[in-house]
Structure formats: structure tokens, C-alpha cells
Amino acid sequence: MTTHGIASREEWLAARRDLLAAEKALTRQSDALAQRRQALPWVKLDKAYRFDTEAGSATLADLFQGRSQLLVYHFMFGADYAAGCPSCSMVADGFNGFIEHLAQHDVMLWAASRAPLPKLLAFRQRMGWSFPWASSAPSDFNADFNVYFSDAQQQKGAGEYNYQSAAIPLDELPEPVLQIAAGCGTDGPTFIQDRPGMSAFVLEDGVVYHTYSAYARGLDAMWGAYQWLDRAPRGRNETGIWWRRRGEYDSVAQSTVASCCR
Incomplete structure (x- = not known):
């Protein structure tokens, strides 16, 4: 049984709209920081x-x-x-x-x-x-x-x-x-x-x-992969140093990726 919050579609949509407002605020702040980077003296x-x-x-x-x-x-x-x-x-x-x-x-x-x-x-x-x-x-x-x-x-x-x-x-x-x-x-x-x-x-x-x-x-x-993980249901969900060089993950993980990409 899941321990995460469960909601109706209408409740989810209301929560998502609240989050969207925060995401938009962060985007505007990120745009402003980019301008500050570009305004730094050389x-x-x-x-x-x-x-x-x-x-x-x-x-x-x-x-x-x-x-x-x-x-x-x-x-x-x-x-x-x-x-x-x-x-x-x-x-x-x-x-x-x-x-x-x-x-x-x-x-x-x-x-x-x-x-x-x-x-x-x-x-x-x-x-x-x-x-x-x-x-x-x-x-x-x-x-x-x-x-x-x-x-x-x-x-x-x-x-x-x-x-x-x-x-x-x-x-x-x-x-x-x-x-x-x-x-x-x-x-x-x-x-x-x-x-x-x-x-x-x-x-x-x-x-x-x-x-x-x-x-x-x-x-x-x-870290391009982290931008995707941050949007996955469980986020980064990290325990220690989990990542490897591409091609060095265990065989189970490799076979899962291979089967999904066929």
C-alpha cells in the first residue's frame, strides 16, 4: 500500500496550479540570475x-x-x-x-x-x-x-x-x-x-x-539526468554515490534499460 498522499483529479489539479505559480516564480528568478551573470565585469x-x-x-x-x-x-x-x-x-x-x-x-x-x-x-x-x-x-x-x-x-x-x-x-x-x-x-x-x-x-x-x-x-x-530525476515521482532518491560511468551499471539495470529501448 502506498504511503504517499492520494487525491482526486480535481484536488491534484488545484495542488498542481499552486506548484505552477512557484515554478514560474523560480523561472523568473533564474532569468534574473542569468542577467546578473552576464552583467559581471570581465x-x-x-x-x-x-x-x-x-x-x-x-x-x-x-x-x-x-x-x-x-x-x-x-x-x-x-x-x-x-x-x-x-x-x-x-x-x-x-x-x-x-x-x-x-x-x-x-x-x-x-x-x-x-x-x-x-x-x-x-x-x-x-x-x-x-x-x-x-x-x-x-x-x-x-x-x-x-x-x-x-x-x-x-x-x-x-x-x-x-x-x-x-x-x-x-x-x-x-x-x-x-x-x-x-x-x-x-x-x-x-x-x-x-x-x-x-x-x-x-x-x-x-x-x-x-x-x-x-x-x-x-x-x-x-547534470542533465538530474533535471529529469527532479521531475520523477521519487526525485533523486539518493543513497550514497549511486551513479556510474555509462556502461558500468550492474547487469540487471543494463538489461532493463536495453529492454525499454527496443
Whole structure:
């Protein structure tokens, strides 16, 4: 027997209309926040960042590829990882579908990680992706945008992530973090040297400016699957770290998905 509230269609409709008013208010607030993001002042970038790409060595300006706007997803894939972070992988599963739409709107999307390019491209092939992915290993890009912390920074508890201290007691890492680290082929302290995020840039008169960055739960809206789960009857309904890289769920779940998609 269900323990959830049950109502007539008329009662449900009244409750749904109340919720709709709240959803509309949230939509308007989200629109206003987007305008505030776009109104942020720009910061001129004077450092010459370099990346390894499939086309060879590239500057940050080169990544725009003829567009005036650039979005970079800071994908957690450290130099010592054997595989990309499963959380970042879940986010990136949506990139292939909308990257073409962004390009038509004068926006270029890249993923960038510290791992060597051959390792990134091999993982991209394994996951069936095709979006552009650059290795930021040749420069301080990840460190400067607060998504990489050196051994010295970790030991001193120095550095900033999500606009606050990045210090995490290395001997108190939660078990789920250690499990994810092991799934990436590394240990906990090494795993959290890299962090997820996204940064936006604009190219104007040959000059690159940094316009926006978001981290941690500021990336929630980019987890496309979560937007669907939030509308499912039981929502996210999470118990621990339930997600996996696509293709790594247990055989029962895989067979269920396969049968539904025939």
C-alpha cells in the first residue's frame, strides 16, 4: 500500500496550479540570475595559456575556433588517473547532443583536464564521445582557475575552491570519495587535487577575457539526468554515490534499460 498522499483529479489539479505559480516564480528568478551573470565585469587574461589538442598545441584564443564565446568544462581527470571522474562523465554525457547548437549560437564548448591528451582521447573513445577535449597540462590553467591543488597546497591547507577555502583533512576523506578515487585508479588525496567546474570566456578585438566560473553545486543544472530525476515521482532518491560511468551499471539495470529501448 502506498504511503504517499492520494487525491482526486480535481484536488491534484488545484495542488498542481499552486506548484505552477512557484515554478514560474523560480523561472523568473533564474532569468534574473542569468542577467546578473552576464552583467559581471570581465577580467582581461594576460597569461598565455597553452593546451594540447588533436590539432596540436593551442592557445586559449585558439579554442574559440572562430566564435566569440567559449565555455570550458573543467573535467576531473588528473595526470595520475586511470579513468575520468564518473560524476564529470555523467555531466559530459550530454555534451555531444548540444555542442552543435551552442556553436550555431556563437559559443564553443570544450572540456579541459590535466591528464595527457592520449589518455583523454582514449577515454573519450571508450565513452563514445566526440566533443573537443584539451589537455591543460602544458600550463597553469587548472591551478589559476582553482580546479587543481598541488601537493604543497594540500599539505598546507591552502588554495580556494568555490570562492572559499579548499582545505580538506586528507586523513578524514569520506568513504564515497575514496570509492570514487579507487574507481579512477588513484588514491583519495590524489583524486581531490583536481576539482570540477566550468569557466566562461569572451574574445573581443583579439583579447580574451574571463567572464564567469562556477564550481561544486553551481554545476547542478549541467547534470542533465538530474533535471529529469527532479521531475520523477521519487526525485533523486539518493543513497550514497549511486551513479556510474555509462556502461558500468550492474547487469540487471543494463538489461532493463536495453529492454525499454527496443
